[in-house]
Amino acid sequence: MVQRMAQLAKLDDIVALCKRRGFIFQSSEIYGGLASCYDYGPLGVELKRNVREAWWKAVVKMRDDVVGLDCSILMHPLVWKASGHADKFADLVTVCKKCNTRSRVDHLADHHGHAEEHTEHVDIDKAAATPHDLSRKVCPACGAVGQFGAPMAFRLMFETQMGANVEDTMTLFLRPETAQGIFVNFRNVLDTTRVKIPFGIAQIGKSFRNEVTTKAFIFRTREFEQAELEFFCAPGTDDEWYEHWKAERFRWYTDLGIRKENLRFREHDPDELAHYAKACVDVEYRFPFGQGDWQELEGIANRTDYDLRQHQRGMRTVNDWMAAGRDLTAIGLKEEAEDYLSGPLSYFDEQTRQRFIPYVIEPSAGVDRSTLAFLVDAYDEEEVRGEVRNVLRFHPALAPVKVAIFPLVKKDGMPETARALYDDLKRRYASFYDEKGAIGRRYRRQDEAGTPYCVTVDGQTKEDGTVTMRDRDSMEQIRVPLDQVRTWLSEKLDV
RNA sequence: GCGGGUGUAGCUCAGUGGUAGAGCGUCACGUUGCCAACGUGAAUGUCGUGGGUUCAAGUCCCAUCACCCGCUCCA
Known part of the structure; x- marks a missing residue:
């Protein structure tokens, strides 16, 4: 309990x-x-x-088998039909009046165990308007029957309108x-960059979820x-690549200074896996909030060939969608083609003379979460001569000012000498005068x-051309010749 | 969405229905000259927001917003 309070206090201090x-x-404060x-x-x-640059360097620049990409945030609506988000990201939820537990309406069963069928094409507005008889449904938490409030609709994806003209907005x-x-650019990258499987495509960008x-x-x-x-890798090699990326990604955090005791893997149980995932592991950091919770920084999943196969279905659904007046809720995805293995998103391996849909290993990291973890892990208070010294012990690569x-x-x-040194150093390092x-x-x-x-720069500088170099973590000082400062720094900072 | 807590200066917080405060920080000047030093001075407030009660509201009431904690939820 004492420890827990200390951890809570720590997050407050960091905030x-x-x-x-x-x-x-x-x-918008x-x-x-x-x-x-x-x-x-x-x-x-x-x-x-x-943080972004460290990730990009480790995942793209330092590798011969990964290329980058930067996609638009807005995409064709069918992308989200194919990915499953358009359906799964819209739910009706109800609250048990007795125990105040929240449940998805389509997950509720009556006492005979009959759950309402999960309709694949959810129009959230229509669903919300449709009366739902929950009088015989059982609360999975407390067992109360028929104690549910009116279903509430949740839109888990943000919507927006494209087109200034009201009449043809989408x-x-x-x-x-x-x-x-x-996934949508897989073909483009394949056709334009001479990459060969196994290879990866990386991207950093904003996403939005109505949590x-x-x-x-x-x-x-x-x-x-x-x-x-x-x-992207060949089926059969996916387990190996999954292990590879697990190790790579874990090491990325520790190399950048996260303490090992605050970082762990949490392997998902088979029944916890999404239906398309063969394996999934979270990289978790022990954050100082809640109960000192281990919380996910990154998920690494073996998504099999699910996504590319889904998009092949999506591509074949475009005409239906047009015919349905571009109403996403009025259509279903086309069934998978019999010869899907040689579809437009398949890959031909010249070595083995085989065509297949690549398997996908997906390390997916939260940049903001990682940034917070780096902040939390670097944060330290220590007593120096009766005073508290607050210090952020960032890895040099992450420090905002070097x-x-x-x-x-x-x-x-x-001042003149120091200013001249600053003007020189700032061309290479984030510097502050x-x-x-x-x-x-x-210093503090x-x-x-x-x-x-x-x-x-001090009085001695004029006499012997040296300056004081003061270390953040130890507070120790050494003297370095003025003209060697840049070299000295590059040895310490360019790691 | 439910329950609990919080919201006053940049930060941390005091403030009994009756003049808006302290410490730290910031800035200026002086002094000192290697670890949040000292002196003098200065700036800084929609008291979260909006209503209401009252002669008078930071303080009481209602609503609302935001944050924290616990439920719940969680591609």
Whole structure:
């Protein structure tokens, strides 16, 4: 219990620090805020960019078998029919008046065990308007019969309208995941980049989900950023690649400074798996909120050949959709073709002379969640001479500012020398110059922003050409020749 | 959506129906010169928002927004 309180206090401290130092603000704050939405301030935007770049470097740049992509957020409505989101992302939910438990209407059974059939083509407005007889349904939580409130409709995808002319506007969805943009471009990439299976396509971008509840600061928000890789491989090699990406992705977090004891895998039980997934594991971080919960940072799934097969069905449904007046709820996906294995999204392997639908291993990471985890894990308070020192022990690659440059005092030519050094360093590293106030205060301010190194030009600089190099974590200082500062930093920072 | 809690300066928080406060931080000047130093001064408030009660509301009442905790939900 004591530990739990400490953890709760810790998240509060981090939220306060985020606000105080300009990492993360509530969205639309001066208007009273907008639920579940957050803005990244000057330091936060640098941190988040660094997280993205670290991911892109590890997943795309450092590999010969992965290429990048950046898709539009708005896509053809049938994409979401094929992916299953258009149906599964719209539910009717009711609340048991007795125990206040929420259940999906289509999951409720009466005491004979008959669940209402899950209709595949849900028009949420029609479904909400249709009377539902729940008088004999049993609450799965408390067993009460017929104690349900009126069903509430949930739209789990955001909708928007495309077209300025009211008469030919089309309802579109904001993507609930970036993955589908990759599947939809599989053929394009294959035809234009000379990639050969096994290979992956990576993308970082915003996604949107109308979560029923949001949670814990930026952990679960309705607008969020994903970093996703779809790695295409031959059936039969998928288990191997699944293990490969599990190891790669776990190591990415620990290489960037997440402590191993705060990170773990959680393998999904077979009955927990989505119907198309052969295996799925979450990379979880022990966040200091809730009960000190392990919470998902990233899911790594073996999605088999499901997605590409679904999109082959989707492609064949376009005419039906047009004929139905572009009404997504009025149609069903075309059945899978008999020769689907040689369909438009199949792959021909020249070595084995075989054609197949590739299997997909999908590491899907939450950028905002990772950013929060890096913040939480880096956060430290320590007592120095009776004072609390707040320090963010970021990995150099993630630190928003890499180096701060100070003149010890604002006279005797020190500002000029320091300024010249700053002008040189900023071309290579995110740098910060400060000549105001006591030196100790300037150091501490940088500790709180997570800046790994501070360089101070002092009286000795004029005499022997050296400056003080101060280390964030140990607070130790060494002297480095002015003209070797850049080299010295590159050894420490370019890791 | 339900239950509990919170909302006052940039941050942390005091504030008995009767003049809007403190500490920290920020800024300026001076001093000092390597770890949140000192002195002097300054700026900073839709008291979350909107109604109501009252001679008078930060304080009481109603509604609403946001955040936190617990349920619930969770491609």
